[in-house]
Amino acid sequence: MRKFLTLILIVLMAPVIGGIYGAVHDQLTYTISPEYYTKFKFIQFELAAEGPEAHLTNPRLWVAVVGFLATWWMGASIGFILCLAGLTHATWKQMLRVTLRAFLITMFTAFVTEIAGLVYGRLVLANDPVKAFENWFIPENIIDFKNYIAVGSMHNFSYAGGFIGLIAGIIYSLYQKQNPLRPGLPLPRLPSTRR
Known part of the structure; x- marks a missing residue:
């Protein structure tokens, strides 16, 4: 019963x-x-009417809204899958501890992957001509093409990073079932510098 409640809490x-x-x-x-955001995401998320550029008061707040709306479902999916792996643990405490760590591993992996996407986008993709991005939404009035492409690449890589991170989180969780962390083990003592 406690493991089921832990699953609900994490989900x-x-x-x-x-x-x-x-x-x-x-x-x-x-x-x-x-x-x-002003020429793509705000319009895509229907926070502004279609047009050459969206001007919203307090754009950083709306950026946060876009970010939340774009990723809450990914968090829900990842959390549910990691909980299923977490159910293999002997106790609810171990399940909670390992699953939360697996979630952190997933987020860290996604972050590292999206930084790689940013670098790849800026150093490689942004040097391609606009017509190479016919599958992307590129506004005609774009001013800073290179950074727009770099951010688009970062966003694309972040989803791949979430998937790779999920695999890493599952592996971590299953590994911890075989080699559990034992809470309460004493830390090794450092040699005393006093004589």
């Missing part, structure tokens, strides 16, 4: 954590390319 927390991650992530990407 309820996961979309909130995922949404907060997305809100913070989008603050970073907005800093790099405001146009990605």
Whole structure:
């Protein structure tokens, strides 16, 4: 019963954590390319009418809203899958501890992957001509093309990073079932410098 309640707790927390991650992530990407939001994301999320550029009061707040809306469902999905792996643990405490760590591993992996996407987008993709991005939404009035492409690449890589991180989190969880962390073990003592 406690493991089931732990599962419910994590499943309820996961979309909130995922949404907060997305809100913070989008603050970073907005800093790099405001146009990605004012000419694409705000319109895509129907926060502004279609037009050449969206002008919203307090755009950082709306960037956070876009980030939350774009990732809460990913957090929910990842949390649910990690909980299923967590059910293999002997106790609810171990399940909670290991599953939350697996979630952190997933987020860290996603972050590292999206930074790689940002670098790849800026150093490689942004040097391609506009017509190479016919599957992307590129506004005609874009001013900072390179940063727009870099942020688009970062967003694309973040979903791949979430999937890779999920695999890493599952592996971690299953590994911990075989080699559980034992809480309460004493820390090794450092040699005393006093004589």
